Each structure stands twice: as structure tokens, then as C-alpha cells.
Amino acid sequence: MTHEKQAQAKWWLGVTDLMANGLAHGAEKVQRAHLSIADESFNVLARIPVTRPVSEPVRAMHHGISRLSYGSVSRVAGALAACSQQVLTEAAGSDQQPSPEASPQD
Amino acid sequence: MTLSSVSWQHRLSAIASGFLGDWLEARRNPLALSMDFRHQGQVVTPDSPVVPDPKATLVVLIHGLMELESVWTFPNQPEDHYGSRLNRALEGGVTTLGLRYNTGRPIYRNGQQLTEALEQLVSAWPVPVQRLVLVGHSMGGLLIRSACHYGLNQGHRWLSALSDCVYVGSPHDGSWLAKGAQASAGVLNALPRDYLRVVGEVIDLRSEGIRNLSRGDVLAGEGELAALVPNARHFVVCGLLAGHARHPVNLLFGDALVHESSAQGSGQGDWILAGSATFSGIDHIRLAHHEAVAQQLVEWLS
Numbered sequence: 001m002t003h004e005k006q007a008q009a010k011w012w013l014g015v016t017d018l019m020a021n022g023l024a025h026g027a028e029k030v031q032r033a034h035l036s037i038a039d040e041s042f043n044v045l046a047r048i049p050v051t052r053p054v055s056e057p058v059r060a061m062h063h064g065i066s067r068l069s070y071g072s073v074s075r076v077a078g079a080l081a082a083c084s085q086q087v088l089t090e091a092a093g094s095d096q097q098p099s100p101e102a103s104p105q106d
Numbered sequence: 107m108t109l110s111s112v113s114w115q116h117r118l119s120a121i122a123s124g125f126l127g128d129w130l131e132a133r134r135n136p137l138a139l140s141m142d143f144r145h146q147g148q149v150v151t152p153d154s155p156v157v158p159d160p161k162a163t164l165v166v167l168i169h170g171l172m173e174l175e176s177v178w179t180f181p182n183q184p185e186d187h188y189g190s191r192l193n194r195a196l197e198g199g200v201t202t203l204g205l206r207y208n209t210g211r212p213i214y215r216n217g218q219q220l221t222e223a224l225e226q227l228v229s230a231w232p233v234p235v236q237r238l239v240l241v242g243h244s245m246g247g248l249l250i251r252s253a254c255h256y257g258l259n260q261g262h263r264w265l266s267a268l269s270d271c272v273y274v275g276s277p278h279d280g281s282w283l284a285k286g287a288q289a290s291a292g293v294l295n296a297l298p299r300d301y302l303r304v305v306g307e308v309i310d311l312r313s314e315g316i317r318n319l320s321r322g323d324v325l326a327g328e329g330e331l332a333a334l335v336p337n338a339r340h341f342v343v344c345g346l347l348a349g350h351a352r353h354p355v356n357l358l359f360g361d362a363l364v365h366e367s368s369a370q371g372s373g374q375g376d377w378i379l380a381g382s383a384t385f386s387g388i389d390h391i392r393l394a395h396h397e398a399v400a401q402q403l404v405e406w407l408s
Contacts, residue, residue: 011115014136018122029304036300085133092134 010091017084023077031070035063112176120209124172127210128314141207141219143227144175150203152226162236163200164228164267165189168207169394170244170275171315175204177243177394187395188241188403195404200239203227209245210313214326217252221262224253228264238267239407243394244364245319247276252324254335265335270380270407274343275393277322277364278371284319287312322368331374339380341406343399344369349387361390381406 038059045055122137123130130138143150143166145157167178167189178187189202207216228235242250250271257265277284287309294306318324324332334340345361346353360366366384371377383402385393393399 010136011119014130014138015118017133017135018126018130018137029308033301033304036304088134088136 013084013087013091017081017088020077020081020084024074024081027070027074027077031066031074034066034070038062038066112174116174120174121172123208123210124313124315125210126311126313127208128212129210131208131211138210139206139208141205141216141223143203143205143223145201145203150227152223153230155227155230155232157201157203157232159201160232161193161199161201162233163196163198163239164231164235164237165192165200165202165239165241166205166224167202168205168240168242168246168249169209170242170246171209171319173209173243173394175206177391178204180395180397188400191400191404192239192407195408205246207249208315210315212314212326213245213248213252213318213324214256216249216315217324218256220249220253221257221260221264224257224264225262228267235264235267237269238264239270239272240268241272241274241403242276243274244276244390245315247271247273248278248318248322248324251278251332251334254338255325255332258335265337268335268338270339270341271335272341272343272403272406273369273371274399275345275361275364275369275390276342277319277368279365279368279373280321281319281363281368282359282365283363284316285321288317288320322374333375334377339406340377341403342370342379342382343393343402344382344384345388345390345393346384346386347389351384351386356386361388361393363390 042055042059042062045051045058048055119137119139123139127138143152143155150157165188167175167187169175169177178189180186187202189200193200193202205220207220209216224238228238240250240253242248250273254265254268254271291306291309294302294309297303297306321329323329344364344366346356346366347359347362348355350356356366360368367373370379370382383399385396385398385402388396388398
């Protein structure tokens with residue numbers, strides 16, 4: 001593989017690492033925002049006598065499905081991030097003193 | 107003489123480095139830019155620099171946050187930049203190098219690395235360096251002050267060649283936007299709603315480099331002041347968004363990111379400047395490649 005192709009491969013690996021980490025952490029944060037916004041509505045429903053009996057079961061179901069969905073995305077992305085980190089570490093180890101011409105951006 | 111060829115991948119790396127450069131570096135992610143000098147699109151290694159027709163006067167152009175050396179290039183004139191103007195104006199000509207670096211790292215760490223690189227570069231330059239001019243845009247100006255401080259502490263010889271430092275739209279006292287981000291994150295993180303705290307946490311993901319811009323920190327110690335290095339002339343260039351200096355927009359936003367008082371280092375003690383110029387109607391980014399600024403630099407440095 002030429003220097004240029006190696007540099008391109010490393011650059012895309014870097015993008016993959018960034019995206020995977022972004023997705024893993026992003027899914028966790030979106031889940032927290034989603035659940036806390038939903039809680040605002042469920043808290044209102046819990047104070048209304050007509051909806052009070054069903055609000056808690058619906059809240060539990062909603063939160064369970066949300067946690068499962070976001071958690072799945074986060075775990076898959078986290079696994080991908082761990083793989084990319086491993087490859088990046090190995091690549092850095094085998095390329096301790098890169099020449100300027102082999103810079104990933106060139 | 108182009109400073110560099112820049113692809114969309116370089117630009118993406120520069121933006122990612124600005125936002126998350128310290129984190130990317132810790133993960134050894136290739137998106138984290140490394141520090142290097144560039145001339146005509148080629149990397150110039152500091153310990154064995156090879157450039158065509160090296161001059162005794164060196165001009166180093168240092169970009170700002172999330173930028174590349176291409177920020178210095180005049181629009182639609184890829185071979186024209188402040189260095190090329192000085193090359194034509196100064197007797198004997200100059201060699202211009204663009205510095206590329208990871209703007210998400212703490213400024214003091216880049217400063218420590220830059221002073222070492224300049225020491226090597228000036229020592230190994232093919233002809234004796236008689237004059238060194240550093241021009242920094244935005245964060246680049248803070249990086250100059252940081253490198254000068256650490257170079258002075260270590261007794262580096264490149265400082266004896268340093269004749270001029272030009273700070274172009276540099277937030278010596280901090281940028282209002284960086285201060286706003288810091289304050290917003292603080293308020294949001296203290297609120298009782300989780301969805302608001304999440305927004306604060308996302309803002310808090312910003313790099314150390316961006317955090318340094320809140321107060322213009324250039325040294326390792328928080329809030330520590332770095333005096334201007336003696337035996338060199340120091341010039342300040344400020345921009346203002348609106349055409350009239352006293353326009354309310356200028357008072358609120360300065361050049362869009364930096365207020366005039368911050369660019370002049372009003373909160374840094376008694377600076378003695380060799381020159382200061384304010385350009386109304388020129389925003390933060392255009393300060394790095396504007397005809398009026400180029401003329402001012404030529405007038406100061408010739």
C-alpha cells in the first residue's frame with residue numbers, strides 16, 4: 001500500500017473512531033434528555049385524577065423501551081469505538097516516528 | 107508562492123482538532139493535527155529545513171482556532187498573502203512559513219512545542235536568520251506570546267532574531283463567545299432539569315484550546331499573565347463588524363468574536379505597543395487576508 005493510501009486509511013479510521021464515540025455518548029445524552037422531557041409530561045398526567053392510574057405503567061413502559069433502544073445504539077457504537085481505539089493504538093505503536101510525508105492529512 | 111494546498115479532509119481535521127483536539131490527541135486519533143511548518147504546500151522539518159532560495163528574513167504565519175494556514179490566502183489569489191506582500195516590500199525579500207497545529211490542545215502546550223520548533227528551525231536554517239517576524243491570527247497571537255514566554259525561560263536563541271510580533275484579532279483578554287459558552291455551561295449544569303444539564307455537558311465537551319480563549323490563558327498556570335517579550339516590537343490589529351467605530355454592534359460583538367479592548371490587551375497590564383490599528387467593517391476572519399491590513403503590515407514592518 002502506498003503512503004497516500006495508508007494515510008487515507010488512517011484518516012478514515014480516525015473519522016470512524018470519532019463517529020462511533022459521538023454516537024455512543026450522543027445516544028446516552030439523547031436518552032437522558034428524552035426521558036427527562038417525557039417525565040415533565042408524565043408528572044402532569046400523574047397529578048390528574050383521570051390519568052393517574054395509567055400514567056405510571058405507561059411511564060415505565062415508555063422509559064423501558066427508550067432505554068432499550070438508546071442503550072442498544074450506545075452499546076453497538078461503544079463496541080465499534082473500542083475496536084477503533086485498539087486499531088489506532090496498534091497503528092500508533094507501529095508508526096512511532098512517522099515521516100512528515102506520511103502525515104495522515106497529506 | 108502558495109502557503110499550502112488544502113483539501114476538505116484537511117479542513118475537517120482542523121475543525122475536529124479545534125473542537126476536540128486534546129481528546130483526539132489522547133486517543134492517538136489521526137484527525138488530530140500535528141504541529142509543522144509549511145512552505146509551498148510542503149512540510150518543512152525544523153531540524154533540516156529545505157526550501158527554495160531561503161532568505162535571511164523569516165516570516166511565520168500562525169493561524170487561529172479551527173483554521174489552517176490557508177486562512178492567510180487572499181480570496182481568489184492563491185499565491186497572495188501577507189508573507190508575499192512583505193517579500194515584495196522588504197529589502198532582500200523574506201521566506202514565509204505557515205504553521206499548522208492542533209488548536210484544541212492547551213495553548214501553553216502548543217507554546218512549549220513551538221518554542222522548541224523555532225529553536226531548531228532558526229539554528230538549522232540554511233542561511234543565518236537575521237530577522238524573524240511572527241504574525242498570529244486570533245489564537246495564533248496567543249500562541250506567539252506563549253512561545254515567547256517559554257523560549258525566554260529556556261534561554262532560546264531564536265528570540266535574539268525575533269524582531270516583530272503582530273497580533274491580528276487575538277483575544278488577549280478572552281473572547282466574548284468563549285466566555286459566553288463557559289457561563290452558559292455553568293448555568294445549565296446547575297439547573298435541576300436533566301435535559302438542560304445535558305446541553306451544558308455538551309457545551310463542556312469543548313477542547314482545552316477553546317477553554318483557554320475564555321480568558322486568553324497562554325501559560326500553564328490559570329490566570330497567569332505573560333508579559334510581552336522585550337527587544338521585539340509588538341503590533342496589534344483589531345477588526346470591527348460595523349463601519350462606524352461607535353456602532354452598538356461593535357460594542358457588543360467587536361469583530362464578531364473578539365472585542366477591540368481584548369485584541370489590544372487592555373487587561374494585560376502596561377503593554378508598550380509599537381503600533382495598533384483598528385479596521386472598521388472588517389470581521390474576525392477577513393482580518394487574516396485583507397488588503398487594508400496587508401498595507402498596514404507593510405508600513406509597520408518595512
